[in-house]
Amino acid sequence: MVSQENSIGKPLAAASWLASHHQAKFPERTAFAKRLASLKPRSIVDLGCASGLWLETLNQFLPTECEFIGIDSDEELLNMAVQRSNFWQRKVSFLQLDLEQEAFRIPPSDLTLAFNIFPYIRNLDSFVNILSQRTPRGTLAIRQYDGASIRFGPMPTSKRQAIEIDLRVATENSQRFYHYDLDRTYSVLRHSPYQQCSYEFELFERFSPFPIDFLPYYEETLLWTYQFLSKKTADYFRTWIDADPLMQNRYFYEVDLVALLS
């Protein structure tokens, strides 16, 4: 079982998985961190900060006067974030909160980050409402992946669709998180009290030969997917993986919703 769970059982939130993910997407994440820095926030709250990888990237581009507050419910990940932050020359604190139960305790800030945290929040409408009621409201930055906009290939469409159906049914049945959350996120944001909203889709793409920094994330994504497949689909998927062991004719892409609300 390739659970990729963190210490409190949240799927796709293990420290090593988040590190592979971060390493694979480092160029894109660095570009986004620079963009956020151009907003000149004096304080940043990172919701679901995990081991602090995003804050570490932002630490390179924000002036030392900008305060960082990381929030997560997983103590083990927060301890890693604390370690990571030891050498940062700024005011930094971390709060252990269950965002679903204790959203009212999220402090206000100039910039609030909600990066791939919404899939764990059942009542998203209420959550975004609570965020918007803080004073000052500040900017809310969202990055949201979706299981349906992650694609590896090339492979016949019928095979890809069989893989996608097995994965969707298995993750939906588990009811542990919303692996397909882009549309729910978009709808909630469109109806939220925030007045200024910008939306875009950000493409993450890699073509073989894959960069070395991308390989762990790619291989872990394949393995994670594989475990949810029915025998017939899994057998095909294994044959597809084995058919190109050196990964010479492969592509991967993923599309995230990126929104800035204020």
Ligand SMILES: C[S@@+](CC[C@H](N)C(=O)[O-])C[C@H]1O[C@@H](n2cnc3c(N)ncnc32)[C@H](O)[C@@H]1O
């Ligand atoms: C997929 S990770 C995202 C980490 C980081 N924001 C990123 O984009 O790389 C989700 C994080 O949210 C945290 N999380 C999930 N549900 C939570 C909740 N109800 N309250 C606080 N943190 C939660 C998990 O512990 C995990 O660290």
